[in-house]
Amino acid sequence: MKTKDIMTQSVTTITRETTLNKILDIFKNFHTFPIVPVIDENKKLIGVISLKNIVEIFEPTKSTLIKSAPFIDQKEVDLFELEITDEMKHLCIAEDMMESKFVTLNEEMDLKEAYNLMRLHNLEEILVVNKENILVGRVGVFDIVRTVFVTKK
């Protein structure tokens, strides 16, 4: 069985210009923030945003550059101490928050291979692309586990 056979095709996407305010609005009923795909005008997947990216966006010491500097005393961002204004939420766009290095599955990938890849990267859910890197769906670990349990007789 292939990834495309079990993936969910309906995925909420945003573009690189989507503001933080808009993102907070789009996902207000989600309870758990998903891995949000950022796509370009040709629907190609150019980045992903996770909850961590949103929490850390207003903390300058969490920038990508600082992450690679050695000997930094890592500290969690205190969510309740963050100073966020309305203006900041309107000015901050997806491109500022997104990660451009991320793991995806190819829609043709075998389920076992997909499961191993997700375990290797410790991912609960993952985006699926076709060979042109166009976003085609989403798969969760449970989708794979469920498929295996249901199909085994």
Place this chain on the structure above:
Amino acid sequence: MNTLLTLGVIFLSALVLAKVIDKIKLPSVTAYLLLGLLIGYSFFNIIPNELIKATDLISNIALGFIAFSIGRNFSFDTFKRIGKSIMWISILEASGAWLTVTILFFLLLKQPIYISLLFGAISAATAPAATVMVVREYKARGNFTNVLLGVVAIDDAWCLIIFSISLAIAKALNIPGVNPHLIRVIFSSIKEIFGALILGGIVAFIMSVLIKHIRTQTEFLIYTLGFVLLNTGLAILLHFSVLLSNMFLGTVIININRTSDKFFDTLSSIDSPIYLLFFVLAGANFELSALKNIGLLGICYIIFRVSGKALGGFLGGQISQAPENVKKYIGLGLIPQAGVALGCALIAKANFPSVGRFVFNTVVATTIIYEIIGPICTKLALQKAGDIPTFVSKPIEQKNI
């Protein structure tokens, strides 16, 4: 005490000392260095010889990790995101310190050119840990803060390049019993530098190709660690620059592999104990008796380095048309010096046994001074630049009369 008992005591005391020093807002690395000083030659001398002898091994592993991790900075993605101010200021403040210290040590203090080069190259490094701590502590926000953090983060990468080139030249200039000849110096330096780049590149490609056989997180950790150690070991064996080959390994892997962040994240999950030991051993190797010989030279090193960084930072700000506050105060924020400088000094000590000790002792002594005055100056720079909020504005309460 046996070696394992000492190791246990070191790790636990370092943990406690880091918590204590956190109260006076200094980074953990300062605590580790001070612990090393206390248990080393200078004071209680309770560290077993086996551990002191392991200094080269631990520092090579730590520097391999550091260089690999710093190589991550040179991704196309980073270059796209990074502003021209950060780029210009970081290049010019690092080379500003390098040139100022090298030239003034050679011309004014009459030091041999290879020693001047080593001091100059080490002076290019800055310590991001202290800067991050001050920014967090005072909740600094603004353009100056962003530029400062970007500069201190990328600056170590320039330092590693500058130091590797300077070390290659210094070694070529100082081959025992052989008169330095320009062509030999150039050939030998090029071999060490380009050899390292080719090695790092080849190892990165192999690492990227074979990754498809890795199935679990444990395998991933062993795989990454194995390749970094293999690259470090090969660089030592072939007499190439350990720093450059590992940095290039990191740079190539980040640019050719889409999931390469995983390599760096995996390694960072195990590097803390190695770094801790690296700082403790650096402190333990310091000889207090050397202080009397450092005197004027140490003071000059501090003054020349700070002047070079301030001048280079200002020039970088001028070229990149940075805001006035960035140009004026960036130099003041670049004073801390720690890990990368100590690592480079340890390499100098290993390569030049007699004068290297002098270079190392000077760098340790000045690091302690820099780590104490550095955060104060960084705070001052952030304050002067207007990035530390001085008051919190509250909306005026409306009362119904």
